[in-house]
Amino acid sequence: MSKTIHFYFDLSSPYAYLASEQIEALAARTGCVVDWHPIMLGFVFKVTGGAPLTSLPMKGDYSMLDFKRSAVFYDVPYLQPSVFPIASTTAARAILWAKKYANSEYIRLTKSLFQAYFQLDQDISKNEVIAPLLRASGIDADAVIAATQTDEVKGFLKAEVDAAIAHKVFGTPYFIVDGEPFWGADRLPMMERWIAKGAWNY
């Protein structure tokens, strides 16, 4: 039985994007499957008192440098979005619609949204940007964008955020595998060794 890596991400998180470009290869190497969970960090921060990295004194400037440098280190393409951060509510709801009703496409859609934002500087908070990405994933864009305004699909995202908070997800990317939490793209090598060696004594 494959282990499942639960991958929590906010679509406007640079480190989550950097993880999104690496997690499938890690899962393949370790024989795991990945369950992708879009969340909205803004709602998490209301509970934790957290704040966007780039809004913090000193840490903000450092982070802007470290996003780009980390991308070089991980060998992942990266372009700092000109509008940053953004509210990715509609995109996140569209992913959860696809996860429920077009399961095989939701990961492809997620990666295309991340890439549009962090490789092509497209503002994925806008419906006209999301629509062609939905179509490219074989999804009826107009119908799904309309569905993101229904109580049902709003509820999908609210449930993911509530579950993330219940699992103590305080930032993204956040991974949980066999109950073990890992926070940050920089923890991927540690998670890989943890999975390979089984639980450590510590």
Next chain:
Amino acid sequence: MSKTIHFYFDLSSPYAYLASEQIEALAARTGCVVDWHPIMLGFVFKVTGGAPLTSLPMKGDYSMLDFKRSAVFYDVPYLQPSVFPIASTTAARAILWAKKYANSEYIRLTKSLFQAYFQLDQDISKNEVIAPLLRASGIDADAVIAATQTDEVKGFLKAEVDAAIAHKVFGTPYFIVDGEPFWGADRLPMMERWIAKGAWNY
């Protein structure tokens, strides 16, 4: 001419301790020298609005787990101190006294203080704990502990903290090499590659 890695640390920072056990080998591999800078994060947080990791909702519990797990990952001994965090003012001033007046001993003293706290669970905020460590580093413990209360030696620490803030050091461990900042024990592999390859384009 060797490059200098400036290493800023708070003696009660677990990740700074984990870095202290690795930085000399990294410097040897890259042909660098290390300039060790004890600072007090409490004073930095007054400027940045930062807070000790373990005081933060959710992040605190995660951090306590990640300290120990990171130590296993880095193959560094680690014992979570029972009194944590502590104000390491006297110990930091003693290091700066040693750096000025017994230069060859200050790194040995620094490492012995970190190890006493994070390997032996000794409370290095107490003079009776610091004294034997000073003696083991060939330093007149009574004289130096008395010196830590003088305006001169208090000024050494204040100058380090002010310089750190001027260099935008917002947490520890923090490294600056050739003007490039790296924050966190988890950035050591990135710093090593950065030094080896020279400045990256990003």
